[in-house]
Amino acid sequence: MKILISWTAFNNDYHSKEEVEQGAEKVNYDGPTMQFHEYFYTTGGYNKHIILSTSKNDDPRIDFMLAAIKREFSTHIVEPRYMDISDPIDITQIRPKIEKLLLEYNNDTIDIFFSPGTSIMQLAWYICHQSLGLKTRLLQTRSPRVAKSKKPELSELLIEQSSIPFTAIVREQQQSKQHSSIDYNITDSIASVYKKAVKIAQAETITCLIFGDSGTGKEHLANYIHKESARKANPFVAVNCSALNDNLLESRLFGYKKGAFTDAKEDKKGLLEETSGGTVFLDEIGDISPYMQQSLLRVLQQKEILPVGAAQPIKIDVRIVSATNKNLPQMCADGKFRWDLYYRLSVVELSLPTLQQRGEAEKKEMIDFFLKQKKQQLRKAKVLKLMPEVKQYLLTYPFPGNIRELENVIESFYVFCDDEVTLADLPTRLTQSLATDLNPFDWKRAEKDLIERALKFYQGNQAQVQRALGYGSINTLKSKMTEYELK
Known part of the structure; x- marks a missing residue:
């Protein structure tokens, strides 16, 4: 034709x-x-x-x-x-x-x-x-x-084409644009991730899967992809898949027809239809059930949804960006997640490091950033001063909640302090192991943290954890887990 x-x-x-x-x-x-x-x-x-x-x-x-x-x-x-x-x-x-x-x-x-x-x-x-x-x-x-x-x-128009394939990325950008703003600080360790995100944003048909622990900024990265794309004038909607059971997640995403269930008093559009032309961010995608995995696969393959109680599917036009803190390939190998859905979701992948992995210099930069940001957001007269021992403690504390936890801690300082922050102003959860945490070279604390992270990454598979950490036998790992009271 x-x-x-x-x-x-x-x-x-x-x-x-x-x-x-x-x-x-x-x-x-x-x-x-x-x-x-x-x-x-x-x-x-x-x-x-x-x-x-x-x-x-x-x-x-x-x-x-x-x-x-x-x-x-x-x-x-x-x-x-x-x-x-x-x-x-x-x-x-x-x-x-x-x-x-x-x-x-x-x-x-x-x-x-x-x-x-x-x-x-x-x-x-x-x-x-x-x-x-x-x-x-x-x-x-x-x-x-x-x-x-x-x-x-x-x-x-006869244009000589190169024999070498290439991808053209054109971006209109103000020369004064910086990595940092009052809303978010893109530090050096994640600048390359955001640079890739710009290219992903302009590839309209590409799905993206973001890996990262809770609190590392996965939703912000997904929203950044949306704002850098042709869909930026349309809605961006985030859904936490782990917070909803199958029935709620299905009706929330796909919508339902009147009479489909007891409380369905009228037709209701789902988010995938309401967000037409925009982007839907599915957070914690690794927590959805096999039933929802099959339903979502149809969305990605056919570009259509079937509302609950409907007889005919509805075509949709949304971009799906998903995220997880789980090891999806391992879950696929264990039969807990569909390989075909994983491949559909992860045409391209991005990974965000934990706050601890970003190093002390960036942690210090983030502390200073949040001190200035919260001062403006909460309309305080001046930036709070952290006493040296407080700043040292924050630099050595591992922050398992990552950026989100650090942000909340700084915000709590502005709630309770007027001029300066002392050790007595630290939240209780941070000071329970103060003596130990002030030593950044505590071997047992580091080993316990490493085992915990490995167990989470490998979904509790002790044989894989033992090999990854280099312990001589599975019994060595089990004794360490008993010592540190890890399940």
């Missing part, structure tokens, strides 16, 4: 309001779209012309154009496509959406009518033509007013 694709040219395909008031038709028959159909559509051998609009659902101007083409060229097949572009010069919105459209016709010959549209739309066509490896051509027309023949002229 041979497809023609183009944007509608709002400035040239239609007469102005003043011209219409003076008797002109709404559609300009001398505009690029009508001229293409008159002179080049039939000779080009096209099966279909897809006309793109920046609107979300419907566009009266497209309706006028379709009616004019049907009236003048009854055999020409024209299909409107609404691209939901809020900013026609935002490359991060435009490129992923036309890339997704072009990939729908990856087995067909595609001619791109390059002339209509903004300069950024034309740039997006060029990038896709160069990078996708599809059978595309870039065509442009010359108006009769400037053509030597005094008739519309058609030409192809």
